[in-house]
């Protein structure tokens with residue numbers, strides 16, 4: 010049988026991969042939408058992992074919450090990390106505008122509105138990092154330096170699934186087990202598609218099946234946010250304590 014020619018979009022690796030991990034700077038408003046957060050959800054101790062350049066921890070703490078962020082990039086000297094963020098916002102914006110048809114811009118208005126929100130968020134992150142470095146813990150999944158049950162909620166955005174081109178199934182499983190270890194009550198992960206906007210074939214199903222054996226209940230929850238086309242669902246995990 011003849012192979013159907015693929016559009017260049019799907020054959021070119023530069024159209025599928027953004028390159029090095031982007032240190033993105035999502036705002037708390039984006040986190041609220043992606044993770045369908047209510048004030049009750051964030052009333053306890055919250056971990057943002059990976060935190061990247063997101064201002065969510067800063068905003069949550071500003072609003073009286075109790076949050077920390079973890080990311081390996083926090084081992085970078087503070088001034089150097091802050092100095093990289095503008096370039097990272099531009100890299101993320103360039104990626105999204107180059108592939109604009111894969112995105113729905115309503116939440117931001119247009120690409121300029123998206124860039125403005127991320128620039129503002131990067132600035133808030135930088136200010137908080139300088140003021141409260143203790144909120145930003147240098148750590149990499151799947152090994153976090155927190156005790157069991159340290160958090161009431163973990164938010165994990167744009168690492169798992171997003172970078173499935175370089176993170177395999179074993180990594181995803183180990184990472185989710187680690188997030189559940191530190192927050193057995195609730196872990197939320199978004200998005201569930203990769204950086205090129207494709208579902209990662211079979212990965213989600215395999216992970217849910219494995220976690221079920223660990224006694225982890227999984228729910229797929231529709232959210233009222235869609236920037237990457239098709240990313241309308243988050244994964245919520247909760248330990249039931251009943252291992253099969």
Ligand SMILES: C[S@@+](CC[C@H](N)C(=O)[O-])C[C@H]1O[C@@H](n2cnc3c(N)ncnc32)[C@H](O)[C@@H]1O
Nearest residue numbers: 032033034035059060061063082149150166167
């Ligand atoms: C696209 S950013 C997401 C940041 C933030 N959640 C947001 O949405 O703005 C991805 C982040 O994953 C971090 N990262 C890469 N490998 C990691 C690992 N093994 N464990 C935790 N974070 C990792 C990178 O340093 C980068 O900051």
